[in-house]
Amino acid sequence: MNASGIIVLPNEIINQIAAGEVVERPSSVVKELVENALDAGADRIEVFTENGGIRSIIVTDNGSGIILKDLPLAVERHATSKLKSDEAGKWDLLNIASMGFRGEALPSIASISRLTLTSRAQNTNETWSISVEGAETSTPKPASGFKHSGTRVEVLDLFYAVPARLKFLKTPRTELQAITDIIKRLAMVNTKIGFLLFHDQKKILELKAQKDDEQGGLNRLSEILGKDFKENALIIDSKREEMHLRGFIGLPTFHRSAATHQYMFVNGRPVKDKLLAGAVRGAYQDLLAKDRHPVLVLFLTLPLSMVDVNAHPAKTEIRFRNPALVRGLIIGALKSALSEAGHKSSPTLSQYALGKGKLESRMPSNKHYFYQGGNRHQKPLSPQQQHMVNGFPIKEEAIFNPNTISAGKPHKVQNMPMEEMDESQDKNKTGQESLNVSESNQTLGDLNADFPLGMARAQMHKNYILSQTHDSIIIVDQHAAHERLVYEKMKQELEAGGIKRQALLIPEIIELDTSEVEHILEFEKQLKESGLVVERFGNRAIAVREIPALLGKPDIKRLVKDIVDDIARFGEAFSLQESLREICATLACHGSVRSGRRLNLDEMNTLLRKMESTPYSGQCNHGRPTYVEFKLSDIEKLFGRR
Ligand code: ADP
Numbered sequence: 001m002n003a004s005g006i007i008v009l010p011n012e013i014i015n016q017i018a019a020g021e022v023v024e025r026p027s028s029v030v031k032e033l034v035e036n037a038l039d040a041g042a043d044r045i046e047v048f049t050e051n052g053g054i055r056s057i058i059v060t061d062n063g064s065g066i067i068l069k070d071l072p073l074a075v076e077r078h079a080t081s082k083l084k085s086d087e088a089g090k091w092d093l094l095n096i097a098s099m100g101f102r103g104e105a106l107p108s109i110a111s112i113s114r115l116t117l118t119s120r121a122q123n124t125n126e127t128w129s130i131s132v133e134g135a136e137t138s139t140p141k142p143a144s145g146f147k148h149s150g151t152r153v154e155v156l157d158l159f160y161a162v163p164a165r166l167k168f169l170k171t172p173r174t175e176l177q178a179i180t181d182i183i184k185r186l187a188m189v190n191t192k193i194g195f196l197l198f199h200d201q202k203k204i205l206e207l208k209a210q211k212d213d214e215q216g217g218l219n220r221l222s223e224i225l226g227k228d229f230k231e232n233a234l235i236i237d238s239k240r241e242e243m244h245l246r247g248f249i250g251l252p253t254f255h256r257s258a259a260t261h262q263y264m265f266v267n268g269r270p271v272k273d274k275l276l277a278g279a280v281r282g283a284y285q286d287l288l289a290k291d292r293h294p295v296l297v298l299f300l301t302l303p304l305s306m307v308d309v310n311a312h313p314a315k316t317e318i319r320f321r322n323p324a325l326v327r328g329l330i331i332g333a334l335k336s337a338l339s340e341a342g343h344k345s346s347p348t349l350s351q352y353a354l355g356k357g358k359l360e361s362r363m364p365s366n367k368h369y370f371y372q373g374g375n376r377h378q379k380p381l382s383p384q385q386q387h388m389v390n391g392f393p394i395k396e397e398a399i400f401n402p403n404t405i406s407a408g409k410p411h412k413v414q415n416m417p418m419e420e421m422d423e424s425q426d427k428n429k430t431g432q433e434s435l436n437v438s439e440s441n442q443t444l445g446d447l448n449a450d451f452p453l454g455m456a457r458a459q460m461h462k463n464y465i466l467s468q469t470h471d472s473i474i475i476v477d478q479h480a481a482h483e484r485l486v487y488e489k490m491k492q493e494l495e496a497g498g499i500k501r502q503a504l505l506i507p508e509i510i511e512l513d514t515s516e517v518e519h520i521l522e523f524e525k526q527l528k529e530s531g532l533v534v535e536r537f538g539n540r541a542i543a544v545r546e547i548p549a550l551l552g553k554p555d556i557k558r559l560v561k562d563i564v565d566d567i568a569r570f571g572e573a574f575s576l577q578e579s580l581r582e583i584c585a586t587l588a589c590h591g592s593v594r595s596g597r598r599l600n601l602d603e604m605n606t607l608l609r610k611m612e613s614t615p616y617s618g619q620c621n622h623g624r625p626t627y628v629e630f631k632l633s634d635i636e637k638l639f640g641r642r
């Protein structure tokens, strides 16, 4: 080939290149076609698929339809009815209210499949059909089958024209799952539209049209996410400037192993955005283990001009004009909802414990979930850190001494005989004595029944506190609960006193890519606040001069690399905060009452009252619950009393 061999590519190839970006897999086709139906104002959308969408995808809607003269244009590249210029001939790409605007989907899909577009336009009584195969677009032909306006797009043999792409597809089952997922996402924001999905003649999903109000929205969400979610979710409704964030976020104890159950929408558009994902992670940061993820649905609305949707061909990524503002709104709203929920832990847990559901699907695994008395995430403390433990006021009395309680009711239990059911003590008690004790406690419990975590009755197996409220029985894992209390306290102290730094005798030089150096230096100030002092060391390295004293002797290189990765993935530096929190958690765990420490009733009640007044005390630092509540009504059902 000679040096001036530049040619203009044929349309078919141009479209196939565009398809490479827009159509990654069958679900991308479904997304584009359903979005077109939504833009056409349909209120019923039906999707029929075969063999994971590879053999066929047919989407039918009852929207406004396409007039005859527009049919050939619809499959023409860069032709759209969704962008208009104003009187002065100016085009505005920043005020896009429709899902589509690129005029690219139909020609791209047509270039790699056999596509037929059939439509009956509003206020006409004719149906026309057009087909595209390879470079050939047929002339429109009369068709039938439409009783009202609407459109049907048939996509057969996807990727037949680019067989290499077929090799990148997963099994039909996985592709169907992706199709189902995208329809669910679109259905979450389009409540008043009915959706139907068939695969190989089997009905996979049917979502009836709902009212376009809050109740309708909730109904749709519970239909998609299950009743569990509704019971385990907190409501978010928060405004800042012209932005409005609504939605539902799962309690930290209702976590999953993948972030796939996070549904985020910006101005009605489902998005997978790293800024949003980062903000969510930031909000849940110290409530969940690193590998667990909350379930949530968030709808963000903001003026069209504050967001640029023209950032990605598939339009799942967006750009915010003021990312910091969006981030602040999300973190603020989520954190305040989570801390208001305070000691709340997932009600579903007790449902599972009562045998009403399958535990495995929600919990990491029994082995991780049930406390073994120690912290499995815990690293041994270095001598320096042990010293730090002593430096911290992690005194058990601070939490267990009834006199340190400021809020809540005066304790009437103080002179009550202890009702300890540990094996050793039990042997010494006669049945009669035990009965007396519990009777006298009964009246007392009723007086205090309005504490959310009730009144302690007994400690069992040296770690579980049994308490009673007016309508339930609660079991508290004292170790997990105490760990959270100590941890929250340490965090407060960290925040109040600032993070102490420790200078390195010899600065550590870490080699990075030029862009990584620039990225990390953008966060210089924030890192310093968290105790890490870095500076430029030429173009391809940074020097670390000071580190947070709490970290002891960390692997600085790894820490910096983690931070660089975070910045790339989330646009911010989590790792340092996370390492600090991890240390706090480890210290907290060491400073916490181990399971196995006997508590008397006063101490137990003090712990319960502290839990009620401490943020996030419904779960320990790894998202495990600190207590489980059994409603009396459920227990009665269990015994056949109801
Ligand atoms: P875009 O949606 O970005 O405009 P598409 O290639 O997806 O680009 O569609 C091209 C045009 O075809 C749309 O602008 C619209 O006018 C028309 N169209 C596509 N699908 C439908 C449909 N289901 N109902 C009505 N019109 C449609």
Ligand code: MG
Pocket (backbone or CB within 6 Å): 032, 035, 036, 099, 100, 101, 103, 105, 106
């Ligand atoms: Mg479109």
